[in-house]
Amino acid sequence: MSFTDPDRPSRQIGRALPRSASRRLAQGRGRFASDITLPRMVHAAFVRSPHAHAELGAIALDAARAMPGIVGVFDAAAIDPWCTPWVGTLTHLAGLKSAPQYPLARGRVRFHGEPVAMVLATSRAEAEDAAEQITVDYQPLPPVVDALAALAPDAVPIHPELGDNLAFERRIEAGDIAAAMAMADEIITLDFDFARHTGVTLEPRAVVADWNEGEQRLTVHAGTQVPHMLQDIYALHFGLAAHQVRVLAPDVGGSFGIKIHIYPDEMAAIAASRALRRPVRFVADRLESFIGDIHARGHQVRAQIGVTRAGDITFFDVDDLTGIGPYSAYPRTSAVEANQVINLIGGPYAVANYRARARVVFQTKAMMSQYRAVGHPIATTVTEALVDAAARRIGVDPVTLRRRNLIADDAYPCQSASGMRFEALSHHGCLEKLHAMMGYDALRAEQAALRARGVRRGIGIASFIEITNPGAAFYGVGGAHISAQEGATIRLDAAGHVVLQAGVTEQGQGTETILAQIAAEALGLAPEQVLVRLGDTDSTPYGGGTWASRGAGVGGEAAWQAAHALRGQLLTLAASLLQADPSRLDLRNGQITDDDGTARMALADLARIAHFRPDTLPPGIVPELAATRHHVPRDYPFAFTNGVQGSLVEIDTETGFITLLRHWVVEDCGTIINPLLVDEQIRGGVVQGLGAALFEACRYDAEGQMTNATMADYLVPMAAEMPDIEIGHVCTPTAETALGAKGAGEAGTAAAAAAVLNAVNDALAPDAALLTALPLTPARVLAALGVIG
Amino acid sequence: MKSAAFDYVRAGSVAEAIARLAADPFGTKLLAGGQSLLPALNLRLSAPALLVDIARLPELAGITLTGTTLRIGAGCTHASLLTAPEIARHAPLIAEALAHVAHPAIRSRGTLGGSLANADPAAELPAVMLALDATMIIEGPSGTRHIKATDFFTGMFETALAADEILIALEIPIRTQRSGFAELARRHGDYAIIGLAATMTADATRLAFFAGGPTAQLAQRAAGALGTGPLNHERIAAACTALAQDLPAHDDPEASASMRLHLARVLLRRVITPWINPSIRTPITA
Numbered sequence A: 001m002s003f004t005d006p007d008r009p010s011r012q013i014g015r016a017l018p019r020s021a022s023r024r025l026a027q028g029r030g031r032f033a034s035d036i037t038l039p040r041m042v043h044a045a046f047v048r049s050p051h052a053h054a055e056l057g058a059i060a061l062d063a064a065r066a067m068p069g070i071v072g073v074f075d076a077a078a079i080d081p082w083c084t085p086w087v088g089t090l091t092h093l094a095g096l097k098s099a100p101q102y103p104l105a106r107g108r109v110r111f112h113g114e115p116v117a118m119v120l121a122t123s124r125a126e127a128e129d130a131a132e133q134i135t136v137d138y139q140p141l142p143p144v145v146d147a148l149a150a151l152a153p154d155a156v157p158i159h160p161e162l163g164d165n166l167a168f169e170r171r172i173e174a175g176d177i178a179a180a181m182a183m184a185d186e187i188i189t190l191d192f193d194f195a196r197h198t199g200v201t202l203e204p205r206a207v208v209a210d211w212n213e214g215e216q217r218l219t220v221h222a223g224t225q226v227p228h229m230l231q232d233i234y235a236l237h238f239g240l241a242a243h244q245v246r247v248l249a250p251d252v253g254g255s256f257g258i259k260i261h262i263y264p265d266e267m268a269a270i271a272a273s274r275a276l277r278r279p280v281r282f283v284a285d286r287l288e289s290f291i292g293d294i295h296a297r298g299h300q301v302r303a304q305i306g307v308t309r310a311g312d313i314t315f316f317d318v319d320d321l322t323g324i325g326p327y328s329a330y331p332r333t334s335a336v337e338a339n340q341v342i343n344l345i346g347g348p349y350a351v352a353n354y355r356a357r358a359r360v361v362f363q364t365k366a367m368m369s370q371y372r373a374v375g376h377p378i379a380t381t382v383t384e385a386l387v388d389a390a391a392r393r394i395g396v397d398p399v400t401l402r403r404r405n406l407i408a409d410d411a412y413p414c415q416s417a418s419g420m421r422f423e424a425l426s427h428h429g430c431l432e433k434l435h436a437m438m439g440y441d442a443l444r445a446e447q448a449a450l451r452a453r454g455v456r457r458g459i460g461i462a463s464f465i466e467i468t469n470p471g472a473a474f475y476g477v478g479g480a481h482i483s484a485q486e487g488a489t490i491r492l493d494a495a496g497h498v499v500l501q502a503g504v505t506e507q508g509q510g511t512e513t514i515l516a517q518i519a520a521e522a523l524g525l526a527p528e529q530v531l532v533r534l535g536d537t538d539s540t541p542y543g544g545g546t547w548a549s550r551g552a553g554v555g556g557e558a559a560w561q562a563a564h565a566l567r568g569q570l571l572t573l574a575a576s577l578l579q580a581d582p583s584r585l586d587l588r589n590g591q592i593t594d595d596d597g598t599a600r601m602a603l604a605d606l607a608r609i610a611h612f613r614p615d616t617l618p619p620g621i622v623p624e625l626a627a628t629r630h631h632v633p634r635d636y637p638f639a640f641t642n643g644v645q646g647s648l649v650e651i652d653t654e655t656g657f658i659t660l661l662r663h664w665v666v667e668d669c670g671t672i673i674n675p676l677l678v679d680e681q682i683r684g685g686v687v688q689g690l691g692a693a694l695f696e697a698c699r700y701d702a703e704g705q706m707t708n709a710t711m712a713d714y715l716v717p718m719a720a721e722m723p724d725i726e727i728g729h730v731c732t733p734t735a736e737t738a739l740g741a742k743g744a745g746e747a748g749t750a751a752a753a754a755a756v757l758n759a760v761n762d763a764l765a766p767d768a769a770l771l772t773a774l775p776l777t778p779a780r781v782l783a784a785l786g787v788i789g
Numbered sequence B: 001m002k003s004a005a006f007d008y009v010r011a012g013s014v015a016e017a018i019a020r021l022a023a024d025p026f027g028t029k030l031l032a033g034g035q036s037l038l039p040a041l042n043l044r045l046s047a048p049a050l051l052v053d054i055a056r057l058p059e060l061a062g063i064t065l066t067g068t069t070l071r072i073g074a075g076c077t078h079a080s081l082l083t084a085p086e087i088a089r090h091a092p093l094i095a096e097a098l099a100h101v102a103h104p105a106i107r108s109r110g111t112l113g114g115s116l117a118n119a120d121p122a123a124e125l126p127a128v129m130l131a132l133d134a135t136m137i138i139e140g141p142s143g144t145r146h147i148k149a150t151d152f153f154t155g156m157f158e159t160a161l162a163a164d165e166i167l168i169a170l171e172i173p174i175r176t177q178r179s180g181f182a183e184l185a186r187r188h189g190d191y192a193i194i195g196l197a198a199t200m201t202a203d204a205t206r207l208a209f210f211a212g213g214p215t216a217q218l219a220q221r222a223a224g225a226l227g228t229g230p231l232n233h234e235r236i237a238a239a240c241t242a243l244a245q246d247l248p249a250h251d252d253p254e255a256s257a258s259m260r261l262h263l264a265r266v267l268l269r270r271v272i273t274p275w276i277n278p279s280i281r282t283p284i285t286a
């Protein structure tokens, strides 16, 4: 089956359809967890630690209990009987350590914002009023803010029982570094600093938990990407069987990885539903989101590249340090990001010599864990800034150096120095396409002309690889109950339309739409004739949910296989009625047709007969008209994708302000199911990457207080500052699936900041200024230019 | 976050609003566009017992031109001023500055009076009032007062308004003058790192900087260095030098004091330099 033939009958895969939910959401008919109101529901508010690190003394709850509307007040002692603690370690991340984490702080608080007490009231406002009445004795302990300082021999151990603050360390050594250093004519060392940031979902985290004492069942409506994972974890920690837990993911207002983790406040709210036998709603407000959601990135990297005068890259050598807050996140851990950084560095290049170390340390700041494009922006920025620095040093154009060193498009299958296996990538194809789209040579000429007039424009290129469609290697082998497989169940209804249920979820990226397109193509239906139902552990097949760019490649393949199985059943049934050869029949436009397209029978008639006149079917035929199929990637641990981004910037050297003029992306995600949605995923991802490049930073003071936890002070990228983003594609389908689709959700984020950083350094090359810290603030630009001290 | 509980009344007149304020000056807050006050309540930075809504008071509405005085009601929204022909003709500096104030949704509710009474050190409009030499018209239990903008902004979020007074309107003298505006904000609509609203008449230059200290302020020494005769680059350079004595050293995470002074000088040069050449058209109002 080829999805590239535009004239094939029943073509749905490859059509640029808008998201099916758009009309409903625009009509205000979205239904988010934060909209769900149940009878007798109460609202949770939390007392959170104002200190980064302190011994917890007495917590006085009585004044709160006396406040109007109060239904329950909890501290750790009161909530612990309802919920067991969790530890964010996995066995395949050898040596990773962490400490048990509880819904409410016990004994000590270890970050600014850690929940200490919880109030349940008939309104959130009353709960907040009462929370203000709770007094807590804190004996401040020394904060451990800086990641490097956390490793100092005299650093205060955040968990004394764990010994020191080093949570995880991993080293890679491949090839012959000493020989590669000797071979290099130039060795360039750069020190990078990447700020922490966070996801800033439009809809904050939200849970509505409903313990039904009569049914002995827990129902949780959660703004989540991972309903089955939550079901398993809730069962484990609330002492229930999995079938006693139902998790529903209604509309979810953005997630970006924020909503795949276990959070203490959510666990406390769910436990309270059981304790109080009432529904409990917890919706994080914006302040709670900034200090309570996981943060991301936050790396200091020292990195080296070696290059010969002829332009051969001889080695990469990196040392990554990242601080993750006081606990490794559960259940995915907080070591995956650093692990991924060192797995991915140098990945696009044919360079066999590689040395890396990643260190992951505890500190008394908000927790850090997986967020869109886990590790990729760090790895891509380090790699690509080094490649550009090497090009400048030996005096060649950065495109030339990439042409010489990127893995050849005919060299696959192959693997990177860090051991990542690549099925088939297209770095050169993408680079040449980008080069043409940018009008690269003309841009260079314009840049030179403008430079002569004092205008500083810069051009930046960044090649990247992206991990998508992970198999069980990601989490399952480490012991996590996070499913790498996806299921899809499809059934024909009595009117000849289909209902498709799947384990992947929708957070606005258009999962429902692409699943409908896939099933519609297999069955000769219109996408509107496919009703897609997601996000309910009671009724959807088991699946891992939506993360790591796996929805289309893994969930889509399960849907394709299920729809194909149903197609087979329909054709067999039709053949028996029409006395035809099923292999000569087809499904097109809601009709059973001959293979030349001649209509033989409406699908609606077949459905009608099967449901209402089974007496007229040939003897022995009992139509099933439903199929379930599962898919899990097995040939490769991940389906790597690749691409390249380009950035054009202009810098005001007097003010340090950077204007993003244009941005280009060429990427290869295999079969494109819906070009509109793929392009919007990429644009959205690029914008998040541009946020990292110019704006986003969780600022902490020396005491470990987050000082910019508002939308006024934490700068997300906004439309006015964004350039037009032009997108092109190269298409190398994976041979592992019938669909051939790989992921696309994180490609934009992976390399946007790298392209901008390279463009900025390109612009400032005549001034001998070099920046290696993100975000690229005016203050940093002016300091690099020597304008300010 | 949810605000603490409060009572709400919509005042029918300025007199009623003043009576409400006088009854409990510290427990009562005027509510205009709510674009600064309501976020503060939700963050529980302030917990008044009563909000008195003045947004629809006719006495605070409208723009009137009398002789050489332009009177602007405190209740005029940012959005209405952005498109008002009287503003475009007689005080274009206001519209120029408002294009940098927040975003359309906020501008359609936020008011001139609210912005001035709020006196955010990084807000644009207080500086514009200094540059335009505006006079604030204030009413309270003991009658009406007129206060010059230079005496109105007394500190960070502090003004000469007493707790039981209302800003009714402001008056701007219409003069033959050039005006210019520039600010540096990280994103469009953000509060600025530093900004400048400037006017120049035949005999005075007013350089009002904002976001450079606890309150918007006139840079008197820099203006003095510019002098009153024909402008030239040397005078502008002298003004830039003098600016170091005008601006207090103000550090924040966005900019150190030295960076802020550097940027203030850049803005000063960028706004004033075009005025050297009399043929270059910059707004001249009369």
Ligand SMILES: Cc1cc2nc3c(=O)[nH]c(=O)nc-3n(C[C@H](O)[C@H](O)[C@H](O)COP(=O)(O)OP(=O)(O)OC[C@H]3O[C@@H](n4cnc5c(N)ncnc54)[C@H](O)[C@@H]3O)c2cc1C
Pocket: B029, B030, B031, B032, B033, B034, B035, B036, B037, B038, B039, B054, B074, B075, B100, B101, B102, B103, B106, B109, B110, B111, B112, B113, B114, B115, B117, B118, B120, B122, B123, B124, B125, B161, B165, B166, B167, B168, B189, B190, B191, B192
């Ligand atoms: C996201 C966002 C971005 C913003 N960005 C900017 C910006 O870039 N620049 C900027 O300048 N502003 C900005 N603002 C603030 C905006 O301009 C507000 O509208 C303005 O500061 C307050 O006007 P208001 O009418 O909303 O006043 P309110 O919020 O109703 O009141 C503010 C204060 O003034 C008092 N008050 C109001 N009217 C009077 C009166 N007539 N007499 C006496 N006291 C009165 C109130 O009691 C209160 O204390 C922003 C606001 C938001 C929400």
